[in-house]
Amino acid sequence: xxxxxxxxxxxxxxxxxxxxxVVGGTSGIGExxxxxLASTGIRVSVIGRREERLQQIADDLNxxxxxxLVLPFAHDVRETNEIPVLFQEIVDRLGGLDLVVYAPGVLxxxxxxxxxxxxxxxxxxxxxxxxxxxxxxxxxxxxxxxxGTIVGISSVAGDRGRRGNPVYNASKAGLDTYLEALRARLAxxxxxxxxxxxxxxxxxxxxxxxxxxxxxxxxxxVAAEILDAAAAGKRVVYxxxxxxxxxxxxxxxxxxxxxxxSF
Amino acid sequence: xxxxxxxxxYRPSDAAGIQxxxxxxxxxxxxxxxxxxxxxxxxxxTNRQGLVLDLTRMNRVLDWQPDTGFIRLEPGVTIRDLWRYxxxxxxxPAVVPGAMYPTVGGVVAVNAHGKNAWHAGTVGEQVREIEVxxxxxxxxVLHPDDELFRAEVGGLGMLxxxxxxxVQLRRVESGDLxxxxxxxxxxxxxxxxVDERTAQDDYVVGWIDGLARGETLGRGLIQGANxxxxxxxxxxxxxxxxxxxxxxxxxxxPRSKLWLLMRPTVNDxxxxxxxxxxxxxxxxxxxxxxxxxxxxxHFFHDFVPEWKRSFWPGGIVQYQVFVPQARALPVFRQMxxxxxxxxxxxxxxxxxxxxxxPFLLSYGVDGYSLSLDFHxxxxxxxxxxxxxxxxxxxxxxxAGGRFYPAKDDMLTxxxxxxxxxxxxxxxxxxxxxxxxxxxxxxxxxFGRLFS
Numbered sequence: 101x102x103x104x105x106x107x108x109x110x111x112x113x114x115x116x117x118x119x120x121x122v123v124g125g126t127s128g129i130g131e132x133x134x135x136x137l138a139s140t141g142i143r144v145s146v147i148g149r150r151e152e153r154l155q156q157i158a159d160d161l162n163x164x165x166x167x168x169l170v171l172p173f174a175h176d177v178r179e180t181n182e183i184p185v186l187f188q189e190i191v192d193r194l195g196g197l198d199l200v201v202y203a204p205g206v207l208x209x210x211x212x213x214x215x216x217x218x219x220x221x222x223x224x225x226x227x228x229x230x231x232x233x234x235x236x237x238x239x240x241x242x243x244x245x246x247x248g249t250i251v252g253i254s255s256v257a258g259d260r261g262r263r264g265n266p267v268y269n270a271s272k273a274g275l276d277t278y279l280e281a282l283r284a285r286l287a288x289x290x291x292x293x294x295x296x297x298x299x300x301x302x303x304x305x306x307x308x309x310x311x312x313x314x315x316x317x318x319x320x321x322v323a324a325e326i327l328d329a330a331a332a333g334k335r336v337v338y339x340x341x342x343x344x345x346x347x348x349x350x351x352x353x354x355x356x357x358x359x360x361x362s363f
Numbered sequence: 364x365x366x367x368x369x370x371x372x373y374r375p376s377d378a379a380g381i382q383x384x385x386x387x388x389x390x391x392x393x394x395x396x397x398x399x400x401x402x403x404x405x406x407x408x409t410n411r412q413g414l415v416l417d418l419t420r421m422n423r424v425l426d427w428q429p430d431t432g433f434i435r436l437e438p439g440v441t442i443r444d445l446w447r448y449x450x451x452x453x454x455x456p457a458v459v460p461g462a463m464y465p466t467v468g469g470v471v472a473v474n475a476h477g478k479n480a481w482h483a484g485t486v487g488e489q490v491r492e493i494e495v496x497x498x499x500x501x502x503x504v505l506h507p508d509d510e511l512f513r514a515e516v517g518g519l520g521m522l523x524x525x526x527x528x529x530v531q532l533r534r535v536e537s538g539d540l541x542x543x544x545x546x547x548x549x550x551x552x553x554x555x556x557v558d559e560r561t562a563q564d565d566y567v568v569g570w571i572d573g574l575a576r577g578e579t580l581g582r583g584l585i586q587g588a589n590x591x592x593x594x595x596x597x598x599x600x601x602x603x604x605x606x607x608x609x610x611x612x613x614x615x616x617p618r619s620k621l622w623l624l625m626r627p628t629v630n631d632x633x634x635x636x637x638x639x640x641x642x643x644x645x646x647x648x649x650x651x652x653x654x655x656x657x658x659x660x661h662f663f664h665d666f667v668p669e670w671k672r673s674f675w676p677g678g679i680v681q682y683q684v685f686v687p688q689a690r691a692l693p694v695f696r697q698m699x700x701x702x703x704x705x706x707x708x709x710x711x712x713x714x715x716x717x718x719x720x721p722f723l724l725s726y727g728v729d730g731y732s733l734s735l736d737f738h739x740x741x742x743x744x745x746x747x748x749x750x751x752x753x754x755x756x757x758x759x760x761x762a763g764g765r766f767y768p769a770k771d772d773m774l775t776x777x778x779x780x781x782x783x784x785x786x787x788x789x790x791x792x793x794x795x796x797x798x799x800x801x802x803x804x805x806x807x808x809f810g811r812l813f814s
Contacts, residue, residue: 114741114744191412192412195411195412196367196368196369196411196412197369245369247367
């Protein structure tokens with residue numbers, strides 16, 4: 101017989117949740133998070149666009165004859181009108197909810213003189229609007245229950261607007277402020293809201309964003325750090341931690357100089 | 364980690380509102396659990412993702428007869444509301460549990476008991492009439508002679524919603540109780556002193572130092588209280604203000620923050636010292652008499668508001684067993700010794716004397732109860748419940764031991780069948796099928812104990 105939720109014979113790791121929802125759990129950091137949660141016995145609802153990926157994750161983690169740990173749902177975060185009903189259905193199927201992670205993100209390649217509005221609006225739709233649509237549901241529920249954890253995967257890119265991809269920066273900055281505002285509303289009500297700012301992570305997103313000389317993290321390591329930070333109730337987490345210093349310095353560079361820098 | 368459950372709460376103010384909730388249940392397919400103040404330790408009044416029928420708004424006194432002590436109440440009236448209402452007329456509820464915030468409907472649904480259980484019986488035995496609303500909308504008026512009455516009391520709200528309770532109170536001539544404390548140096552002495560006191564006192568309760576081992580295992584203090592009949596200040600003591608504790612300790616520290624001060628002591632070392640201190644202080648005062656207001660004697664838990672917070676984040680697990688006289692001493696000794704052995708000593712251990720009761724889902728025995736509180740930590744979480752469940756199977760149930768649903772959150776269906784008795788469980792389920800044919804009433808506990 102397995103132990104109480106959050107504890108597993110294999111990992112021996114104790115995470116304080118029993119039912120989780122990971123939006124964007126079919127690739128990158130989101131997938132790593134979903135897998136780690138399920139491997140400690142937490143029931144996870146995984147949302148993603150690609151059905152084969154969803155099925156793969158479910159097959160990998162659900163054991164024959166046992167209660168399924170992974171409940172997959174196919175959904176595109178840009179279809180925001182689907183979200184309220186889907187959220188309620190997920191909560192009913194899971195039997196409750198205490199952790200929500202929003203991980204989807206797109207980073208399309210933008211030329212230095214290009215202003216592609218359609219692409220940019222899509223970036224906002226996935227990186228910010230989708231987050232608002234999902235996390236509003238979570239915030240409402242957790243605020244009423246007086247407990248719960250929300251994790252938003254943002255980026256160091258939100259800390260300052262740089263020339264490379266203006267709307268990517270804007271979408272992440274918007275997400276940061278939204279999560280900060282949710283904390284202002286819900287922290288006193290016992291809800292933990294974590295803003296995660298990874299640097300470079302070895303995922304599909306890296307294709308359009310070469311890291312140059314800076315180190316690249318593995319999604320599994322990043323996911324583990326995210327879950328530890330969320331369990332500890334942290335507010336803003338840079339991963340790896342030294343990015344906090346780099347971004348603090350970056351933010352201090354005066355505008356006339358910054359505008360002439362190439363990165 | 365403490366298991367929690369979230370549901371959708373509705374708080375009607377009248378019977379029509381209760382019916383609306385049942386209709387909502389039919390329309391949405393989500394089942395309903397009645398709930399009072401939510402003071403049960405486990406999942407008695409929770410219903411994961413279902414509807415929670417919170418009755419605390421239905422809290423009127425429907426009829427009060429100060430000459431006879433007969434009172435008729437809506438289910439949401441709390442024990443506190445009740446004693447405050449009747450005290451000045453010279454009455455006190457004959458049986459009260461250890462906290463005053465549970466509701467009348469709640470204590471009837473779990474058939475609570477107090478520190479006078481061995482001679483006054485349970486809360487249910489003080490009830491003279493109840494009105495029950497079934498999910499169909501039909502209302503039944505029940506009296507102690509009716510089989511259905513004996514099923515509703517202690518029926519955990521699963522056979523209908525109680526919409527009024529009529530109780531006979533006890534006349535009191537003083538707002539004080541005469542309390543004396545005695546010391547017991549071992550478990551054997553604890554039993555002996557309690558037996559001696561229950562022959563003479565109106566209320567008896569024992570506190571055991573759960574960290575004392577070996578020869579001193581089971582040592583503790585016993586409080587015996589008696590009604591006062593010769594109170595020259597009855598006019599002053601029979602008042603709510605006299606009963607209530609001051610908001611501050613020593614005029615400075617707010618009682619509502621006392622749990623914060625207690626937090627650092629919630630570990631083995633802290634508890635060992637605290638318990639030793641209490642035992643020594645108590646044994647010094649043995650036999651010495653004090654006058655204590657009723658509310659301060661009975662409602663120990665309310666002395667420290669939010670006391671459970673000093674045990675966060677892990678929380679507590681309470682394990683309370685009722686064992687017949689013949690086997691109680693060895694069973695209690697084994698329980699305490701085993702838990703000390705596995706390294707999780709109980710931080711609070713309370714000992715009381717009981718008798719059997721006439722209700723269908725019963726936990727009463729002609730014997731004693733021992734209630735153990737364990738602090739849940741990340742270290743012990745996995746093993747603690749397993750060890751307790753093992754004790755249940757190998758020590759408690761074989762000795763004819765029983766469990767009280769209001770404190771339970773880990774009994775399995777098989778264990779419940781032994782505790783309540785197979786015949787009782789079957790009859791209860793038969794009655795549920797009759798009274799709630801659409802199966803609208805459901806609690807997490809009911810699902811665990813009876814499926």
